[in-house]
Amino acid sequence: MRVLAYVLIAIAGAYAVMLLAAWRMQERIVWQPPRLAQYPSVDAKRLEYASDDGQALFAFLAGDPARAPGLLIAYHGNADLAAWFAPWASEVERTTGWAVLVPEYRGYGGLSGSPDYLSSQRDARATYRLAREQLGVDSTRIALYGHSLGSAIATELAVDHAPAVLILEAPFTSAREMARGPLAPVTLLWGVIARVHFDTRSKVAELEVPAWVVHGERDGVVPVRMGRAVHAAARVPGELLIVRGAGHNDVSDLAGDTYWSWLRRALESASIRAR
Numbered sequence: 001m002r003v004l005a006y007v008l009i010a011i012a013g014a015y016a017v018m019l020l021a022a023w024r025m026q027e028r029i030v031w032q033p034p035r036l037a038q039y040p041s042v043d044a045k046r047l048e049y050a051s052d053d054g055q056a057l058f059a060f061l062a063g064d065p066a067r068a069p070g071l072l073i074a075y076h077g078n079a080d081l082a083a084w085f086a087p088w089a090s091e092v093e094r095t096t097g098w099a100v101l102v103p104e105y106r107g108y109g110g111l112s113g114s115p116d117y118l119s120s121q122r123d124a125r126a127t128y129r130l131a132r133e134q135l136g137v138d139s140t141r142i143a144l145y146g147h148s149l150g151s152a153i154a155t156e157l158a159v160d161h162a163p164a165v166l167i168l169e170a171p172f173t174s175a176r177e178m179a180r181g182p183l184a185p186v187t188l189l190w191g192v193i194a195r196v197h198f199d200t201r202s203k204v205a206e207l208e209v210p211a212w213v214v215h216g217e218r219d220g221v222v223p224v225r226m227g228r229a230v231h232a233a234a235r236v237p238g239e240l241l242i243v244r245g246a247g248h249n250d251v252s253d254l255a256g257d258t259y260w261s262w263l264r265r266a267l268e269s270a271s272i273r274a275r
Helices: 002-030 082-096 117-134 149-160 175-179 184-193 200-204 224-233 251-255 257-274
Strands: 045-050 056-062 071-075 099-103 142-147 166-169 211-216 237-243
Touching (some): 082 257, 117 142, 117 149, 200 224, 224 237
Parallel strands (some): 071 099, 071 142, 142 166
Antiparallel strands (some): 045 056, 056 099
């Protein structure tokens, strides 16, 4: 009995340590800004603005929103940079005619601050104000896109400011379900320790805007079943595109014209809704 008691105490201690680590480090797990000696140069217009708490921010703009059918605000993933995403934005503008705005997150790309759940919402709203007030884009001409972590940020923003269309690439269902992989025991008390409350599946079920989803069949970061689940939950589902053989970051490369045709249809559907 004494040995059993020691074992139970050891298990309880290990679980307590795991809970403490998950509580303290969850933002570091969710946001992983690349550390570079020099930020990459970008062939795109850089716009400076600030969040409502004074945090300095910037975004890259491809195209001219005044002449384009609309503006796509695109949020990148957790280990990405707006500069690395800029070539994709330029290809979107070339292929579809839409202007694309790619914001950088606080704590990324030389910006000060530490990203977290609440600041991601605050900064996303600041980017939306930039689009509406500084760029003068009507709300009916704004679409939202997100890749991986960015898909959750875009969906959160869509709840506050309904876009013409919501485009999600490699979306995860919720932060809690993502934690079930490496931190499965922790999810039993997730409601107690969590500060990151992304829940894309439940939010798309409430949105009155089309949710288009694309996912790599062999995604090793966000399982393809999550993309399917997000699409299935959408109140207004758009097209679902599953790309065979694609992982987390090579969907557009492997799908090629199929991807760009899918994206073009998504943005064309936004233009139709805006009329």
